[in-house]
Amino acid sequence: MILEQLINGITLGSIYAIVALGFTLVFGVLGIINMAHGEIFMFGAFIGVIMTSTLGLPIWVAFLAAIIVTAILGYMLERFALRPLRGKQGVSHLAPLISTIGVSILLENVSHHLFGAGNHPFRNAFADISFQIGSITIYLVQILIFVISILLMMALSYWLSKTKAGKALRATAENLETASLLGVNTKKIIVLTVVIASAMGGIAGILVGMAFNSVNPQMGLSMGLKGLAIIILGGMGNVKGAMAGGLILGLSETLIVAYGDSGYRDAIAFIAIIIILMLRPQGLFGQKTTEAGR
Amino acid sequence: MSKLVKKPFLLLAVLMLVVLSACSGGGSETATEEKPADEGGQASGAIKAKIGVISYITGPGAAYGEAITNGLKLAQKEINAEGKVDIELVIEDSAGEQEQALSAAQKIMSDDDIVSIIGPTLSTEMNVVGPEADLNGIPIMGTSTTAEGIPQIGEYVFRNSIPEALAIPASIKKAVEKYDAKKVAILYGNDDVFTKSGFDTMEKTAKDMGLEILTIETFQKGQSDYNAQLTKIKSLNPDLILASALYNEGAVIMGQARKMGIDVPFVGGNGFNSPQVIEIAGEAANGLIVATPWFGEKDDPKVKSFNEKYEAEYKKLPDQFAAQAYDGLYIMAEALKNAGEADRDKVKDALLEIKDLEGILGKFSFDEEGDVVMDPTVLIIEDGQFKQFE
């Protein structure tokens, strides 16, 4: 059983990691926590469901559609909820957080109305392909999820460190004004960041639909809170940290169910948040910053 | 206290009262029957009664409230046509929230003409509204509240919805007999009143029957991944899996279980017995055993005729919520007839005396606490359909 549970844990963890990558991008560049990220993820999953189950289109179309829709949502989030706050004087640093909380509630309810409150099955032949190794069944989807998450992380790391756009993004993250003085089009970079982060949320959403076969509007809240836990665990703004944090959380949740009391599964994430914030606010991989602690 | 504080505070208090008085009667719906004035003889002698209804009309669970209200209205039409009782329904929306249910109840109870209340929809709402109704001496009956302890709230509190305490032992017993099961695993949602209450009954029944409980696993709302719990259950090899879940989660659980090779039958509680399970889980739903008061495909003329009437009126087939509400109003009407007049206490007493009333769900009686005495039907999903489980 332990092998099967490890596979479960890694699959879950990889999905968490992809969600966390989106969170960490936005935090790294804008310094804000996007509480609506979980809902954008959930929207991506629903688009996937509609494309495959309702319209019967092939899976790659679903992926594309989900990426496009979530990217658009990300753009709208930036444009209407975040940008108005950037120019103002004297706006507290809490305002963007509250604004994204508003977006998350809005999206959750819009999806209730659009998609109905229940679970929607995600039926796709691709999701049924599996291999047998001994007594264990591994699904192609599970392997795919793990591979995709690693690829995304590597691609993101590479992009951030080697490409011009990536460097511009890091410059903006470091200091908005200086970057803009140096000729970086910070507005475009910011929009790009949010859009990429949201698209990643959308990818994670479809993967969840494929792996677990169900999508419901409540997924967003739970995933959003877990994503928070992960970036705090791994260090906000740190790509490798998000990956590691995601895997750690996925594995510990699975193991606590396997060997302990499944009721406390959700508590792990939150207890982790509290402990890390108290003991090592910059996370496992993060740099010590003055904002995090005193 | 300075003047500066007193005046604005008073202003605010006055403002509040003004706003409150402005919202008089917002949102309540009254369903009256048109009385054909020239068809004499029918209306005279009929007991006129106003019945308040608190229903989950808006919000995520609105489907339940809609089914219940539809069932009530269908029954109302028929009962009024019979001429012995003339019922007017005063419908309020609680949106599934206890606070709103309580406010709705207050609105209803402040009308002295209302003789009894049907609803609210959720057990959590009933827990809050029941004591108020009991204090005010107005009989209240739930048609969908199945958690433990509801009729025990007070002598004025009743329900006609088969509680988990009746349904679950029936299904478990039949399943154990048929499959000669000795070891079971239990899986339940521990953050929902309904599924937790169902679990309590499942655990008790399993213990009473001497079954070996291999493990007890929980899951929470919003979770999509049940693999960890299911893998653990699979490794322990149970004969049956008892799952207390609402049909949304339940269907997904069965899907994931079948995917990982768990073939044993599932026994579910009240929330699991919806045709939606088949839609969501497809073939994976085969092997689900549930007890239900309502079996739409029963070979019974009353059931068939109810299906036809409901479909003609509302363009879809009824579910157990509509059926229980329909029978519920009939029960209320019967009590009114026996009481002879629309008096709260007389109706309460008459309700307690109801024995073996034939409804579309079967024979119905109240026990001395106002709880249900009825035989549930046990069903199993086979070949993608609900069938009676022998």
Add this chain to the structure above:
Amino acid sequence: MLGEFINPYYLQVASFILINIILGLSIYVTLSSGQLSLGSAGFMGIGAYTSALLTINFDLPIIAGIIAGALVAGILGILIGIPSLRLQGVYLAIATLGFGEVIRVFFVNWESVTKGAVGISNIPHIGREIFRMLRDSGFDPGVLGLKNNQFVFLTVFILLLIVNIFVVWFLIRQNKSRVGRAFASIKMDEKAAEAMGINITYYKVLAFTQGAVLSGFAGALYAHVMAYISPADFAYHRAVEILIFAVFGGSEVIWGAIFGAAFMTTMPEVLRFISEYRYMIYGLVLIVMMAFRPQGIIDAQVLDWFKKRKLPKRRVDHGSSNQKHL
């Protein structure tokens, strides 16, 4: 005859408003020292469960239960507040959010004590208890021309009103005192305040704890007015609702929280027909408020405007602003 005026429905809604005002004030207090706490739902739950369990299992009188609930919440506030000192802004908000969720998970899982998700019912109800006490001692509300439930809710309303007036008075006094000024200075610039010799640790923990006590107090009241609580009543959604009271109504002044709570509680009642879209509207409210008026509807300027309209004309003639300086 009194019976015609007193409608339990209105009293019911008014009672909820009063409880929500206390909740809104709990966020206001912590905000006034520059800290955003999203854990108010958790503290509310602690107050509610403590009081419910003590009154049911140990037969404590309701008042003792409520005070105990507020105290326990306060103690936890101190315990959480001290380590949280090191956290700034967003990090604190998240830590408190995590705390609130952990509390909820504990309520759900600690079945032997809290009965888990099933919730605790039959909690002694303030109004009904008083009603029974009076009836036992021979007094009959029928004398005043009131029905049972009218009397019950009237008592609840009056008690809550008295409590509210006291809390508001206390907070106003505190704002004018040294404590209030310390809070304000910490909110403006923590490091500067520290440099000026203000004991930041003490004041921040004080603000945080006051918020916790108020939330716990409101929670206990809630338990004894609803007579039934379950862990779902104290989830993330509740914390967001409370946040909206302060954010929408006005996060910088006491009247803001009061207005926000009153407005947000009556809206669903007045606009029942849009209750389906309620949460969408909440979301939009947050977004729009932050974009256009982050300090909320009522802020110091609006209050000044009120004051100018209220005071008699004398001031205009006699005030120093009108004196001609030679």
